[in-house]
Amino acid sequence: MTLAIVATRAGVGLEAPAVHVEVHLANGLPGLTLVGLPETAVKESRERVRSALINAGFDFPNTKRITLNLAPADLPKEGGRFDLPIALGILAASGQIPVDALEGMECAGELALDGKLRAVPGVLPFALATRRANKALIVPRACADEAALAGDLPVLPADSLWQVVAHLLGQEKIPPHQLSASVKSTAPVADLADVRGQHQARRALEVAAAGGHNLLLAGPPGTGKTMLASRLPGILPPLSEDDALEVAAVRSVCGLPLEADWGQRPFRQPHHSASAAALVGGGSKPKPGEISLAHHGVLFLDELPEFSRNVLEVLRQPLETGEIHLSRASHERRYPAQFQLVAAMNPCPCGHLGDPRQRCQCSASQIQRYQARLSGPLLDRIDLQVEVPALPPEQLTAQTQGEPSSAVRERVMAARERQMARGALNSQLSGKALEAACALNDEERAWLAGVLEKLKLSARAYHRVLRVALTLADLQGEPKPSQPHFIEAIGYRQLDRLLKGA
Template sequence: MALAIITTRAGLGLEAPEVLVEVHLSNGLPGLTLVGLPETAVRESRERVRSALLNAGFEFPTTRRITVNLAPADLPKEGGRFDLPIALGILVASEQVPLAAVEGLECLGELALDGRLRPINGALPVALAAQAAGHRLLLPAGNADEAALAGELSVLPAEHLSQVVAHLLGRDSIAPHRLNKPALPSLPSADLADVRGQHQARRALEVAAAGGHNLLFAGPPGTGKTMLASRLPGILPALSHDEALEVAAIRSVSGLGLLERWGERPFRSPHHTASGVALVGGGSKPRPGEISLAHHGVLFLDELPQFDRSVLEVLREPLESGRIHIARASHQRCFPASFQLVAAMNPCPCGHLGDPRQTCICTQAQIQRYQSRLSGPLLDRIDLQVEVPAIPPDQLTSPTIGESSAAVRERVLAARRRQQARGALNARLPGRELEAACALSGDERAWLAGVLTRLKLSARAYHRVLRVALTLADLAGERRPVRAQLMEAIGYRQLDRLRGGNEKPRAVAG
């Protein structure tokens, strides 16, 4: 045997395309040549593989020419995951391991110089692809639990190269790894009952959870904006198994832990100094950003106007499409980004505009400049814009607690069941189906047209109003929204009233 072909997978984000490691031994100048667009870490595998084979007690063909081709040739290869398949390819080509032993087997893993196997990032997408192909998967023991999440897949974990060879030679079989299905998490400990007062903000949070709407809290410091946002995951429904796998796959390629966060809805809160690449993903080798790490969960942006405007603008397309497409000269990646945006902001630079506890010291020009950091197109995509005023002392010291997250969650689940019957959450419902579900009468349409004209709302804002009104109807158990729910939905677009020019910038709520 002078030619061996080993199957493995490239680590390209959430994609795991099949790669064939072709190893050929020939006469000629001794040495090992790697071809097939290997990057630096892959090229360095020559030394790791050579040392691992020798230290594990195997023969390294020092008198023959070794050519390793990573096919397909036009697919960039990166990372140390190709060490194990290259080593096995050399062993098969030199007839130290029979070719039949690697049929139907995929393998990957980084080799230490002494032959130990080190875990790699992105094992879960590889496992899902191997399962779809009907292959067995041999990989480092450190990745076994992660790969076993794929389900009906034969996962063979190994600690050392010698253990892999002993299994292939039939001397000491590796038992398929079994993982007890991780328990879904209990409800978060942060409970809405901890929030005093703020009835409109609590109501907006419930509406956002029920319909999947984006939400902006505006108010002075210390009024509970961050506290409210952190309670949103506790009133959202649990992830389905498929959703949990999608979230876990993103964490896998990002090098984050999986099992301790299995089944949890993500809650990401990047600092306002985050760059556009950190937020949406990218880099020379594109990786998921915060919006993808928040997939099926919540992205919380505190101090929203403090983010660079250019950073905020990159959110506009993902908020509509639920994914982010990153194009580079040699790489193109599409990452999922179906997240729920929750943001918080102060009403002015000093934070005390409209605050009865302290006088605002900002000029009108400063206030306008501060509030204008948020563009109209971005605000159009935020369905609920709600004032969070200072809490009166009697409410703050009252022994009466608010409604619990568990009680609110039951109403959210009931509203979402009605939306599932339509085929999508109201925030994602296509326009034609949205109009049909709302079924506004002629009088309601005329009244709504007048309101849109006075507030100078865009066509997008109009559809956002309909979506929120439909969610309010779902929460009330009604077939379609009525005038009162349309009025409440318009009342949640408080920043639009300022942008429409009908009020002075004296308070965010108007």
């Protein structure tokens, strides 16, 4: 037979649309033509496939005119993942393997010149789509663990083109891959018990975890801001299987390796020199950025004022919508970005404003310029703003440990169950849903309006106060927030005045 069709998939963001590699051999002027909107890396596969077939001991049909079509033709194809299906299509069209052996099978993999298979990015979205199609999947052995995360999918790992052909010919079957124990294990999580003192900051961390609120920690150097932020993933509820797969799929698209902590909430800490494209994603072929890699986890921005103003401003839309749209002339990608923002900053350039241990060396104008790097709209999107003061020596040297993460997590999970009964986390409530959940009476409204007017808080900050107060009530098992909850919630907005946010 001179026509063969091999099933594979392209990579379009977190999607993996089906692609059929159609191979036709005909008489005529010998040559190989590749059509179907291939990118440069796909065009180069012609030479890789030719060398791999010859070096693996197979016959390349040099006397035939070979036409390769990657259908559908209007879908851009990129990367080396099409090498293996192209090679198998040529072998099937030339009669070296039976065409019916390819039925019920999808495959992907880059070929080395000697016929060995190399890993390709984006295997997990590929595997999830293959599972939905009820087919088996042939992948390079280096990608087998990642593909096996899809579950309930026959994953056939291969080291070389020859091994794949031997399997299709029935000479040496490839056993389905089992997820290795190292991938199933989970890495240890930093415990909140390690944090000495800082009771207000620990409380704010618990509130942030319970309601999904964003958090800003401000204080002198060495007061434990980074340590506190790194403990937040440990008190968040465990990821569901679907959420864990979504997080792993983002890493897969970025070409990042599968790690032992793949089922845990991510904690991303980009450097303050990161560009806007590094933070939210971008490039000529849009790839996910740090906010998508922090999906369902924590994005920690240390030294917040040191980030470029333009970089920080691009966070505003993803913080509200939970996703990022990247548009290019020929590409449009949507990546998830439901992350919790935790930011840390010093109160001034030298870091010692208000520090009893060391005198601040900054002038008033320097402090004002430093704090003005943070825009009011960005600060308004941060629900909790907490000062982290320097600890006295007796607290630093104390042997007593704080409450462990496991105990805090129990309260957080109980509070989130109450929120799920309302349909959403408190940080996502707005408008009528938020007003209905708080159920303010006339007296509470009048009192709250007077306090907000006195503190000169913005309208957005007012809704942040309501959300935080509702979370405080959920932590205590109360049906609605009361005045003590509002007082504590307003206390978490006191940095607004210091940082010129409202």
